[in-house]
Amino acid sequence: GDSGAGGGSDDKIVMGFAQVGAESGWRTANTKSIQEAAKAAGIELKFSDAQQKQENQIKAIRSYITQRVDVIAFSPVVESGWDTVLKEAKDAGIPVILTDRAVDSPDTSLYKTFIGSDFIIEGERAGEWLKKEYEGKPETVNIVELQGTTGAAPANDRKEGFAKVIGTEPKFKVIASQTGDFTRAKGKEVMDAFLKAQPKIDVLYAHNDDMGLGAIEAIEAAGKKPGVDIKIVTVDAVKDGMQALADGKINYIVECSPLLGPQLMDLAKKVVAGETVEQRVLTEETTFTQEQAKAALPNRQY
Amino acid sequence: MIDLGETKTGTSTAGAALPRLLDARRRYLPVLATLALLALMYGLGAVNYEGFSDTQVLLNVLIDNAFLLVVAVGMTFVILTGGIDLSVGAVVALTTMISASLLEQRGWPPGVVLPLVLLIGAAFGFAMGCVIHFFEIQPFIATLAGMFLARGLCYVISTDSIPITDGFWTTMAQSKLRAGGFFVSTSVLIALVVVLGAAYVLAYTRLGRDVYAVGGSPQSALLMGLPVGRTRIAVYTISGFCSALGGVLLSFYMLSGYGLHATGLELDAIAAVVIGGTLLTGGSGYLFGTVLGVLVLGLIQTIITFQGNLSSWWTKIVIGVLLAAFILLQRAVSRRAS
Amino acid sequence: MTNLLRHRLFWPLAILALLLLGNLAFTPGFFSIQLRDGHLYGSLIDILRLSAPLVLVALGMTVVIATGGIDLSVGAVVAIAGALACLRISEQDNQQSVSVVLLAVGLALLGSLLLGLWNGFLVAAVGIQPIIATLILMVAGRGIAQLITGGQIITITSDPYRLIGAGYWLTLPFSVLIAVVVTAIAVTLTRRTALGLLIEAVGGNPRASRLAGIRSRRLIVSAYVFCGLCAGVAGLMISSNVSSADGNNAGLLIELDAILAVVIGGTALAGGRFSIAGTVLGAVIIKTLDTTIYTIGITPETTLLFKAVVVIVLCLAQSPAFRNRVFARRRHPDPPAPTASAPKLEVPA
C-alpha cells in the first residue's frame, strides 16, 4: 500500500529521480525527456545525477526517502545491490519505478514497475539482421565487435544477445572484440588497430552509434568504404547515427529509445493514485534500415 | 638598558609559555577551521532546505560514507608517510567481487569469506609496500599498477555484477541501530571503531609516531634508527586492509559484487584526507581531519541532492564550486589566524 | 656497454622495442608503412598519431610535476577546449572557412590558458596543495564542458578543423607535427633558457630557491598555464580527430596516462629533475601498449591485467634497486645481507 504520501501531497506529485549520470548524449536525451515530461504532466521533479556511481544513486534515493517524496524513479547503474535501500523506501511507503535498466532482486514487491528497453533483445535484433543479410551465402563472415564499457550492463547484454543469435550459424566468426568505452574517439582508435591487424573484416558490430561513427572515420582513413566494404550495424539511433545510416555508411541500427519521459509520468500518476500497473513496461522501440532512417531523420530530436 | 640577566641560553621561561600556548593553538587551527566551516555549511543547508536539519540527514551522511571513511583512514596512514595509494578503489571493488563470488557462486560460509577477503586486502597492500620499499618504485606507479591489477582481477572473476543474498550479509546490510527515532547502520559503528582505533595507533603507539617521522624525513628517520622499511610496508598493509574492510562495508551497503564499484574512490579518499589538512608531502595531519574531510564531501553531496533541480553538469560545477569555496575559506581562516 | 645500460632512457627504450617486436610476431605487416592517398599509412604511423595528444598533455604535466605539483584537471581542459572550438564552429554558417576555424582555435586556447591560470593561482598565490587545487577544476571542468555541449555530442563538418587531429601535411599526420613542434618549443624554452634550471630548483627545494632569489610564484603559475595550453591543444586534436566534441568522455582519465608517461620517462613525482625526452618516450610506450592490446587480441576483461603486468615489468626494469638486488645476488654469493632495515636511501654526507 502507498498510504504515506507526505510532504507537499496536497496538489502536486513530487517525484525523486536518480539519474545514472551524463555519460553520453543518449543519457542526456533521456534526462531531458524526463524533465520535459514532468513539466508537462505537472509533476514536481527532484533530480539528481549520480555521476555513474551506484553509491551516489543510493544516497540520492535515501535522501528522497527522508524528504518524503511521493514517488521515486531511477535508472539503476547496475542490476544488483538495491535491496536495502528499496526496502527502506517500501517501509516508508514510497513507491518505486525503475527506468531503463532492471534490478535483479528476487523480491519484486520492492518496486512497482520497470519501464525500459531490453538490451539483450537489442543485441538479438542486431544479430537477426545480420543473419538475414547473409542468408544463403555460405562463406565465413568475419565480424569485429566494439563493446561498450567493460562490465556495463548494456555492454554485457548487447554482447550476449548478439552472440546468442549468431552463435547458431558457424559461418559467423567474431575475429576481434574490444571495448571502445562507448566513445567515438576510442571507437576510432580500436578500429584503426583492427584494420591493421585483421586482413579481412566483413562486418562491424558496435554497441552504440558513437563507437560506430568513430570506426567509420578509421575505415575511411584506411581507404575503405564503410557500409560497403565493411557492413556496420549499431545500437541506439541517435541523430548522427541516423544521418550516417541515411548516408549509407551504417547499414542497420537497432533503436534504443531514451524518450521514456511521458510513459514514465503516466505510470507515476497511476502508481501514486494506487492503481495497479504492469510489472514490466517495454519502451516502444524499433529498428532502422536506410530508407526508414531517411524518413525518420527530419523529426529526430536527439 | 634594562637587563633582567637571569638567563644563560637567551630564553626566559616566562617568554616560552606564551608561544607554547599559541603554538598548540596554531597546530590544531586548520582542523578547527575545517570544523567551523563544516558547521557553517550544515547551517546554510538547514536554512535553505526543508528537512535538511533533520538529524537523520546527518546520520545518513555517515551511513552513506562509512566505507569511504574506512578507506580514507588507511589512506591517511599512507599519506602521512608521504606516499599515496591509488589502488584503494580497485581493492574495494575486488573485495566485493571476491566476497560475492565466494558466497554466492561457491557457497562458502561468511565466517570464512569475511576474514579471507580482509586478509587478501592486507596481503595486497603488503605486496605493494614491499615493491615500493625494496625496489624503490614510486608509490604512485606501484599502486597504479596495483589498481590495474585489482580491477583486472575483478573482470576476470566476472564482468557482471553478482548479487549477494547471503543471510549474514543481508542482516548486516539491513539491521539498523535505532535510538530515539533515528538510526544508523552497523557499518557506521564499524567505521567509527576503525577511526578511533587508528587515531589511537597514530597518537599513542610507536608505529604511529614512526609514520609521522618517516613522513617528515625518511632520511632522518633512517639515521635515527627507526624501522623505515617496516613502517612503510606497514602503512600500505594497513591501507590494503582498510580498503578490504571498506569493500566489505560497501558490499553490505550494496549487497552485490561488481568490478565497476567504487570507481574514482581513490580520489575521494585522497581529497578527504587532504581537505582534512594532511599534507600530501607527509609528516603532518590528523585523523580527525580526515573524518571532517569525509563529512565535507558527504555534505556537499547531500546539499546537491537536496537542491534537487541541478542538471548533470551543474551538479559537477556546483560540487567544484562548493569544494573551491570551502578550501579557499579554510585557507583564509587558517592564514588569518597564524 | 655499461654506460648504455646505465642511461636513463635505456630501459624504457628496451621495453618499447620489446612491445613493437611482440606486435610483429602477431601481425607480420606491423612495421610496414605504405603511401596511401598521399600520406603515410601503417601501424607505426597510427601509434605516433595516437600518441600526439598524450605527448602534449604529458609535456605540460612534466613541467608541472617538475615544480613539485600535479595537475589532475588536464582531462577536463581537454574536454573544454574541444567543446569550445566545436561549439564556435558549429554556430557558424560556413564551417569550411579557415578564419572561422582559426578563431575557434584561438578561443579554445584562450580558454585553456585561463583555466591553467586559475590552477596556478590556486597553487602559487593561495597556497592550496596542487592535487586538491586541480581536483576542483577536474570536477567542475567536466561539468563546464558538458554545459558547453549541452550534454550532447557536437558534430561538425569542417575540413580545416579536421586537419588538426586527423589531417596530413607533407605525408605526415598533422597532429604529430604539432606535437613535435610543441616538444621542440618546450625543449628550447627549458634548456636554451634558464627556465629548466629554475624549475628544477623550485621543485627540488622550494625554500632554498626562494632564498636564492627565484620568483617561484611566477614560475609555478607559468607551469600550470603551459600545462593548460598543452591540454588545450590536445583537446583540439582529440575532438578534431573525430570531428566532434564530446564533453562527457573527451580526455577522460588522460591525467593518469599523462602522469604515468612522465614517471616512466624518469621524472620523479616529488619534483626537481625532469626529462622531456623521457616523457615523450613514456607517452609513446603507453600508446604502443594500447595498440598492442587491440592488435594481439587481448580480451577486454584481461586488458587491465595485461597493463598491470607491463607497468610492473617496466618499473622493475627501470629500478636500479631491483637490478642490484637481482644481479648482486648472482655476482656475490655472500652479500651484506639486505634486510628489512637496509634500504638504499640517498643519504647526504
Next chain:
Amino acid sequence: MATGRAILTMTDIGKHFPGVVALDHVDFRLFPGEVHALMGENGAGKSTLIKVLTGVYQHDHGHMELDGGPVAFAGPLAAQQAGISTVYQEINLCTNLSVAENMFIGREPRRFGHIRWSELRRRAADRLRRLDLDIDVSSPLGAHSLAIQQMVAIARAIDISAKVLILDEPTSSLDAAEVAQLFRVMRQLKEEGMAIIFVTHFLDQVYEISDRITVLRNGRLIGEYRTTELSQLDLVGKMIGGELAVLEQLDEQPKPPVAAIEQGAPVVQARELGRNGSIEPYHLAIHQGEVVGLAGLLGSGRTEAARLLFGADRADHGELLVDGKPVVLRGPHTATAHHIGFCSENRRTEGLVEELTVRENIVLALQASRGWSRPIPRRRQDELVDRYVQALRIRPADPELPVRTLSGGNQQKVLLARWLITEPRLLILDEPTRGIDVGAKAEIQRLVVELADGGMAVLFISAELEEVLRLSHKVAVFRDRRLVTELENTGDLDADRVMAVIAGGAPA
C-alpha cells in the same frame, strides 16, 4: 684512558662511490673511556667512515669488530641496537615532530605499548636542562634555530646508553658556552667508560677534549697519534700534507678604523626594523667596505635580524634603506635586485638543491637575478664555477657531480660560492664557515677581507667569536632577540669583553 682491549676495530675498510674512492684501506680503533678525534680536511672521508661503521653504507671490503665479535650492520637501527649512538653531521632529526619526540622517538616510555606522553615530555625537558637548554619541548623542532636542533640531536644521542658515542661535527654552530657544556657531559661519559668518536674542525677543541687522534687524508689513513704527542702544527701538516700560514697573517693585518669607513651614506640601513615575536626593532647601518659582525648566544636573534635585511622574513615594523632610500622587500628576489646576498646557516633545508649539480647550485642565485630569459652562457658558467672551485678548494673538483654527493664542508663551500659570484653590495653570511676545515676557513676569511677591501659590505654571523672579531670592523651584540649594543672593533676589543656584554654585564 685508553687501555686494555679496543672496543671497536675497523681494519682495511674500503668504500668507493661512482668515480670517488672515499675510503682506501683505512684502519681505525677505539678504546673504552677515550675521546678519539677523527681529523681530516673536507672530503677526507670522516663522515663516510662513520656511516660505514653504522651501516648507512655497506663497505666494499674490510672487517669490523665490536667488543671482540665481528659485526656488519644492516642499517643505523642495527648499529643502535648494538650499542652505537650517533649524531650525524647534517642534523638528522624530524623537524615536523616536537622536540621531546625527537629525543625519544624509537624508545618512547611506554606502558603496554601505550606511549606515555607526559612522562616523555618530562624526561625530555629534564635531559635538555642538563645541557642548560630551557625550551618548550612540545614545540615542533623546526621552529628552532639550527644550533638548538644540534643540541637536541646531541641530547638524544647521549641519552641512549651506548658503548660507543659518535659525534660528527657536533659543535659546528655552537657557541663557547654550549661547547663547554657538551664537553662537561662528554667527560662524564668518558669517566663512565664510554668510547667517543669526535669529529671537528676546531683544533682547540681537539686539544681540549681528545685523548687520541686519527688523521685521514683523501680517504687514506695517515696515522693514529696520542693527542699529547702531536703538536697543533704537526696535526695541520698531517691533515693537509703541507704547511699552513694564512691564518697567522690575517691576524696581523691592521683594520682601518670604523670612522674611516663610515663616511657617506650606508649601503644598507635598518631603521627600527623588527618583526613581532621574532626580533625586536633594531637600528643597524652597514657601509661600503665594512664588515659588521653579529655576536650573541644561541637563539639570541642574529639569524632573525639578518633575515629581515634580506626579506627572507617580512618585517612588520620599521623600514629598510638602501643607499639612503627606503625600500620594501617583498621577498628575497627584491633583495637580490638591490644587490643583497644572503647565505643561510642551514645549508641543507635552505641552501642547496641537492639533486642539482655543483655547477647548477653555484650559478643559481646569479641566474635568478638575471631572470630566466637571459641564461648565463655555458662558457661563462664554467669560468665562474672553476674560479671558485679553485679558490675555495671544492673537492672533488668536478662541477658536474650532484651536490648531494659532496662532503658536508664542501657543500658549504658551494653555497658560499653561489653568493660570492653574484658580487653583491651587501653580503650576509650566516655561519659561513660551518663545517669547513682549517685551511679553507682561512681562505674564506681572506676572501671576506679582500671583498670588503674591494668595497663590498659584509654582515658576518658566526658562533665562533674569534672569527667575528678577526674580521669585523664593528660588532653588534644581540641578546634575547634584541640588539643590545654596537661595539667598535678597535685593538682592545677582545672575546672576553664581548662575552661580558653578551652575558648581560655592563655595556662596554
